[in-house]
Amino acid sequence: MKLFTVGPVMMYPETMNIAGKQLPYFRTEEFSRIVLTIEQKIKEVVNAKTDSKVALLTASGTGAMESVIMNSFDETDRLLIINGGSFGNRFCELAQIHHIPYDAIDIPFGEELTEEKLFAIDGSQYTAFVVNHHETSTGQLYDIKMIQRYCQKYQLFLIVDAISSFLADSISMDEDGISCLILSSQKALALNPGLSIVVVNSLFYERKIKNRPPKGMYLDLNLHFKNMERGQTPNTPAVGVILELADRLEKLDYQKEMEEIKKRANYFRERASKLEVILPNYPLSNALTPIILPKQNATAIFEILKRQGLMVTPSGGDLKDKVLRIGHLGNLTLQDYDQLLMALEKIMKKENPRA
């Protein structure tokens, strides 16, 4: 099975090699050194200041999103959340669950978060801006520089879920004015699921996290930051995924990786435009290409491709029968896209007798 999904994605042989080995015990100096190296490398790749804090959570990306919302805000805050699909909506739900006041900027499918739309909103009542850099459910990539200007104008902390954009689209904590960045293991890092990463700058940590009494135990960021000082986690972590991450970061060439993902995205998009599909008009992440099928049923095509060993990403909700999402992350080659495109072309001819 070849995965054109966004997570889990096709893994690299080096990662699978590590995943197949006996795990070590983790309360040791050796393991602490590995974790501290990861901490330092993560700061480098996201361009965080050296006094930033890093937490490695044994949780999927949603766990990291929840940990940030619950450990950083309370009833006295007010969040401005971009809700452009299911991941934006998840932040709204988290704010509700944790009784944090918020307003959402709703971006219906097909619409773009423009400068006009954003700056029409008076931001003076908010404490933080919360956004999924790439809204994976629609493929829209939000303009982080534009969001940075908005946050500067109103002095807002900027919380960015870069889970599906990291390594696909450029992001820099320091240059983009990001207070808190969220990553996860199973997307472009192409590791096993189960590990997510929270990076916060020192200002955000001091003002919003440090002196807050814990609201829970497992996702308590202060507990994680405290343990990280000695390269440890409060509880048994996903030891195997941490070892995979250490290896991946050691070998990672950030610029080269981004170029390769972009090359695959462009290659696919150029050729897909010759099929009877429509690509959205809004800016797209390099991680993913949504294809809108004007005539065929997306669910039916998904099933046929799956039977041929080609796993694309289906859509949810209203988009289920209209939109397929083709991922560009992980261990994929241009030849893999040739194979997918050929299969797609064949199916579309057959499924559409008029063609």
Ligand SMILES: *Cc1c(COP(=O)(O)O)cnc(C)c1O
């Ligand atoms: C994948 C993803 C997540 C995390 O989803 P989990 O299933 O909890 O790992 C969060 N945000 C975005 C934008 C994602 O693409």
